[in-house]
Amino acid sequence: xxxxxxxxxxxxxxxQGDLAAALDVSRQSVNAIETxxxxxxxxxxxxxxxLFALAIExxxxxxxxxx
Numbered sequence: 269x270x271x272x273x274x275x276x277x278x279x280x281x282x283x284q285g286d287l288a289a290a291l292d293v294s295r296q297s298v299n300a301i302e303t304x305x306x307x308x309x310x311x312x313x314x315x316x317x318x319l320f321a322l323a324i325e326x327x328x329x330x331x332x333x334x335x
Contacts, residue, residue: 270329274302276320290319 277287277298284302288295291312300306301316308316317324 269307270304270331271301272327273298273316276322276327277302287319291315 273287277284282290284295284298288298291298293312297306297308301308313324313328317327320327
């Protein structure tokens with residue numbers, strides 16, 4: 269699953285640690301999501317979208333939708 273997490277985080281001048289603290293996850297988890305090594309659970313994906321005040325589809329996209 270592709271995502272805009274790194275861009276959204278950078279627009280707010282948040283470190284991975286800042287975002288991790290807001291989401292109550294580890295910095296390593298944020299890094300793994302940003303680099304595509306880990307897809308977040310659905311509850312975490314919704315929490316991320318809500319934190320940025322966006323629809324979940326505005327943060328995460330399916331690779332098959334980009335064809």
